[in-house]
Amino acid sequence: MSTSKISMPKFNLRDKFGDWWEGTTRNQRIIFRVSLIAFFYILPFLDNPVFGTTESDFSSVLFYPMGMYVLMAIGLNIVVGKSGILDLGYVAFFAIGAYTHAILALSFGFNFWVNVVLGMAFAMFAGVLLGLPALRLRGDYLAIITLGFGEIVRIVAINVNFTGGAAGLAGIPAPPNIFGVEFLVDDPRPYYWLVLTLTLLVIWAYMRLIKRRPGRAWEAIREDEDVAEFMGIATTKYKLWAFVLGGAIGGGAGAVYASQVTSIVPELFDLNVSIMILACVVFGGMGNLWGVAFGAALLGYFPEKLRFLSDTRILFFGLLMVVMMNIRPDGIIPRKKREKVYDKNTGKEVSR
């Protein structure tokens, strides 16, 4: 048992919830999880004046920006939050996924479900190509290189033919029906469910990774890369994995996005996207999945709810990044771990 419990002076949502969570039984946890997930699936039906958005249709807001932000922020969080790699070119993966679906569907008639997977694969491949050389660099240099990568992808999309150039691509097919759900242009709900499902899958994989060896390796790298290397961690490999997995999520998000908006132009994929997603990660709490997801949902939601924010959202996001870093660098729900009680002999966490 710990002898000196360190008290956290600031109110900490994570701690409050964590205390409660640790007191629950297995069955209670299952019930909690199931009802939470069910709540998210029925969310589009809960449109009402208090909850609903004034600036645009609620279920369309749930898909974009909210759902998209959450999914991409979780992806970027693996890179920035968990591993401490500042990636300013995250939009590139999103663009690669979007163009993969658009081009393969329009030119070769590939099915959306195939294209999501291929979009993720291409994004991962691009991640390896960029990451292998670039991840040797540190901090600010890496940030600039990734930023450049994002811009290059956009400039190339403008200047080559197969992407449709500056005019982009239109008439991108929707996903085929699945489980009797139809994807129609004027109904964003199925797309929301699609993003939600992807997000849940990603969370599932993420939780498994971070509780095990890869999570520890990433955190160690974030805390002190040199020392991580001295402790036998193949830092380059793990950084590359983080980068590539984040990229895959961005790629998948891009394919879904393209299938919903049906037409894409290079200008959609500018630096603003990368920065907005970064702001979501920073706001929510770098390195903490729940904080990041919650923060991204809020940042997606408020500009649609509050008129004064809808026109000035980037202004607001920029300001938010400065303010958060200065007064609450750990975000609204920090990743800081609470003290745990471990079994002295097995090292396993003791559940109370």
Place this chain on the structure above:
Amino acid sequence: MDFSIVVSEFASLFLDGIVVGAIYALVALGYTLVYGVLRLINFAHSEIFMLGTFACLGVTMLLGYTGFEEPIGIGLFLVTFILITFVAAVASGSAAMLLEVVAYRRLRRKGANRLSSLISAIGASFFLVELFRLMTDSKDWDFPRLLDKNSLFEVSSAYVTADKLVVLIGAFGLMFALDRIIQGTRLGRGIRAVSQDEKTAVLMGVDVDKVIAFTFLLGGILAGVASSFYMLFYEATKFNVGFLLGISAFTAAVLGGIGNIRGALAGSFALGLIQQFSSAILGYNWRDVVTFLILVLVLLFKPTGLFGEAIQRARV
């Protein structure tokens, strides 16, 4: 691809390369100076430049220029242009100092990690871009033609015009002045001391806060002057003008070895020339891709830059 243009237009491309390089150099110095004292890339520096261009524009508007006048005489031009440059330098210089206070100082005092400072600066940069986008309606803004741009004389294929001469003379004058400040003043020596070894500098009684603020001021003033040269040469600005110029200037600084003042100058002229020649060959659309590629290649293969002093690896 057209290589013959390189031969036929060599002198002209060369002159433009040097002029553009001189503008880059003034901005690159800001990156390099701040990097020297903070060991951080000031992500918002490009926006300090952008702000300067709008300050220039503001002065001409206040003076009643509409953009349809005939170019003014050389005497009046000099007075007007010095006024414009002065206002831009004051605006950019104070904005840079404000930036340091808002985005960096608190984090530095807390000993926050580099990631936090970077993110804070990126946020500030975005805030500024968006602020100006909203204030300027996302439009292109034209700068009135103050100076007759007919060729004064020709050297081979190069048309030497008055604006290019003003930029070159002004930039070199300023670089000389900067050198004097860094070598000859107390605060300038402070900058060098902090750049070399902050801990020792503190022990020697250097007021690091003051030195850092002064560094931002210097960088801001240089960017402000660069913005007035830029406006004279390109005669237009837009809220996002800082982004690509910033990348170019940063690339120049890295090319010369970031933290190294002479290197920043050399890198700037080299990059200006490379850009002119490569755009002539590949087409203007690929200019920024070429710049990025140079940046990436230098960072990957020679991160200390072509003329760089070896940046020490962190000691364990």
Place this chain on the structure above:
Amino acid sequence: MSDRLLEVRNLTMQFGGVTALSEVNLYVSKGEIAALIGPNGAGKTTVFNVTTGYYTPSSGEVLLNNESIVGLKPHKIARKGLARTFQNVRLFGDMTALENVMTGADSRNKVGLIGSMFGTAQSRRDEESSHLKAAELLNFMGISHRGGQLARNLPYGDQRRLEIARALALDPKVLLLDEPAAGFNPQEKVELGELIKKIRDAGFAVLLIEHDMSLVMKISDRVSVLDFGQKIAEGTPSEVQNNQRVIDAYLGVADHAS
């Protein structure tokens, strides 16, 4: 020769114009505590940095188990059996003490990222073994009650102990300790000395950098002395203590010998 686990031959390390090490020969044998001493700036930490692969030596050889490790990445060298601590404590501050040790223990395991994601049998075995290993080492270092606390919240002495535990988790052949007693009071130094002997008796060879002479003299089997990057003496503690060159080297820096 064969019981020399770590051997450094004619090692030279230059930084620009500075020669931090020049033609240094050192070794650590099985079951011994070898000490490396010398005034400030003598090049002791540099020996660690070079042997663990952080710097590539300008010339010379580093052998681990009679196998050259020059040019290998630090993580490869660590896995081959060279673990270290740092002059200024460098823990993973935002991770718990147990997790800190587990990062070291993980490096002996096989499971990769994909295996971890799908929770293969291998991954479960490896997690189990990392947990056990880490818990065992925290016990061994006498800080098992700290397991659940964040490393940066630990008292200084426990941070030092935790750093050693993390290094031991790699199951090293040789443990490199860089001034582990820095900042300790005399009582703590005695305890640490006992602990280091315990580590040796558990089968790890130790190379110890230490400024505290009484500690060095008490626990080490062999002492090497560096001065200005050169080895000026080597021998048993008492031989070295009476060596005139060593005494000269330390003159004027007597505060180190306290």
